[in-house]
Amino acid sequence: xxxxxxxxxxxxxxxxxxxxxxxxxxxxxxxxxxxxxxxxxxxxxxxxxxxxxxxxxxxxxxxxxxxxxxxxxxxxxxxxxxxxxxxxxxxxxxxxxxxxxxxxxxxxxxxxxxxxxxxxxxxxxxxxxxxxxxxxxxxxxxxxxxxxxxxxxxxxxxxxxxxxxxxxxxxxxxxxxxxxxxxxxxxxxxxxxxxxxxxxxxxxxxxxxxxxxxxxxxxxxxxxxxxxxxxxxxxxxxxxxxxxxxxxxxxxxxxxxxxxxxxxxxxxxxxxxxxxxx
Ligand code: KIV
Ligand code: NA
Numbered sequence: 001x002x003x004x005x006x007x008x009x010x011x012x013x014x015x016x017x018x019x020x021x022x023x024x025x026x027x028x029x030x031x032x033x034x035x036x037x038x039x040x041x042x043x044x045x046x047x048x049x050x051x052x053x054x055x056x057x058x059x060x061x062x063x064x065x066x067x068x069x070x071x072x073x074x075x076x077x078x079x080x081x082x083x084x085x086x087x088x089x090x091x092x093x094x095x096x097x098x099x100x101x102x103x104x105x106x107x108x109x110x111x112x113x114x115x116x117x118x119x120x121x122x123x124x125x126x127x128x129x130x131x132x133x134x135x136x137x138x139x140x141x142x143x144x145x146x147x148x149x150x151x152x153x154x155x156x157x158x159x160x161x162x163x164x165x166x167x168x169x170x171x172x173x174x175x176x177x178x179x180x181x182x183x184x185x186x187x188x189x190x191x192x193x194x195x196x197x198x199x200x201x202x203x204x205x206x207x208x209x210x211x212x213x214x215x216x217x218x219x220x221x222x223x224x225x226x227x228x229x230x231x232x233x234x235x236x237x238x239x240x241x242x243x244x245x246x247x248x249x250x251x252x253x254x255x256x257x258x259x260x261x262x263x264x265x266x267x268x269x270x271x272x273x274x275x276x277x278x
Contacts, residue, residue, distance in 0.1 A: 004039050004080040006112070006134050006178040012039070012211070013200040019212025021202050022220060025051050025068045029217050031075035038079050040202075042214060043069045043110065045084040045144070050218050053225070057143045060086040062100055069108030082136050083110035087144045090115050094127050101133050114181065116142035118168030122175035129176035137172040139165055140206065141184035154184050154205070162189045166196065173199050181214060182206040184232070205232030 002008075012019050021040040024030040025047040033041050047068055048060035062085075069083045083104045090097045104110050112134035115121055125135045140155040149155075156162040166189075169180055179200045182190050187207035194201045194209050203210030215233060218224040222235040223243070229235075253259035267273075 001037065001078040003078050006080070009039070009080070009179060009200050010198075013198075019200055019202060021212055021214035023047075023050075023214070023217045024072050025217070027071045027075045030072040030079075030081075033217070034076045034079045039212070040214075041072060041076060041079040041081050042114065043072050043081065043083040043108075044114075044216065045086045046216050048086075050216060050224065056146050057084075058087045058147070062086060062089050062103065066103055066108045069104060069110050073109040080112070081110050082112040082114050082134075083108055084114045090121070090124050094124070097124055098127060098131055101128055101131070105133060112136055112178065114138055116144050118165070119171035122171040125172055125175035125177050134178045135176065136179045136181060136202075137169070137177040138181040138183065139168050139172070139185075140182050143183075152184070154186060156185045156189045162186075162192075165189060166193065169193050169197060173197050179212075182210060205230070 009019060019039050020037070021042055022033050022038050023042045023044040023046055024033050025043060030041055043065065045057040045060045045065065047064065048054040048057045051068075052060070052064070054060070065083055065086050069081070073081055085097075085100060085104065089100045101113050104113055113128065114136040115124060115128075116138040117124075118139055125137065128135050141149070141152060143152075146152070156165045165185065172180060177199060179202060180193075180197065181202045181204065182193060183203075184205040185193075185203075187209065190201065190203055190206040191209040194211055200211035202212040202214050204214045216224075219230070219233040219235065221237045221239040222241070223237075223239040250259065
């Protein structure tokens, strides 16, 4: 498979070839996603919830993102790797924002970064793009602002709010974003955004008309600690059940002295062993 580029993603939109995106946070998950033919791997700050056990993405640090990005990029051959800039790492001075993004690229070896927000962060997008860093935008439900939004709910349901989101998206496209995530927006708004923008829209809980879809790795596999199922998720496996069953069997066999069996261990010669006894 040829490595995916931002140019290829734009071409996929033009040719109406859907773009597949999934999150990954470590070496084996990224290797499996790459081998499965995923176009874009997102090292999402959802890793805060999914693999670090936080209640939101707010506690996730730049060092956390770089640590996980390093593991992911070691595994990936063809997928395009995008890493989230975490909470408050792109809201200080432009100089500090650029340094933070540079670390994600130079230490993590990501190919692009993602930032949450509307027209207000267009200047940040522009500065990053001018520095040679591809930027994926993210509008609608933006989890880093969860305490301000006040809950994980569908965004842009009134025509006024929808109009604001259209203007935000336009500003982000004009600032040079190569793609935009639409999270938890209505089907109708996602359709309008997809039609009006020249950059690919990547939906999550945003319906079928987006240029691509993104889901969280653990949600796709039924491998989450997340107990309440989300309406916009489809689980393609029940890996959590499989893992729990296998671990129960392991515990049982250790307790029953069924594991290890003969073939699982090593013997010295009887002659050498004879010196051990007595
Ligand atoms: O962090 C994440 O996983 C994301 C996607 C859900 C878009 O931002
Ligand atoms: Na994210």
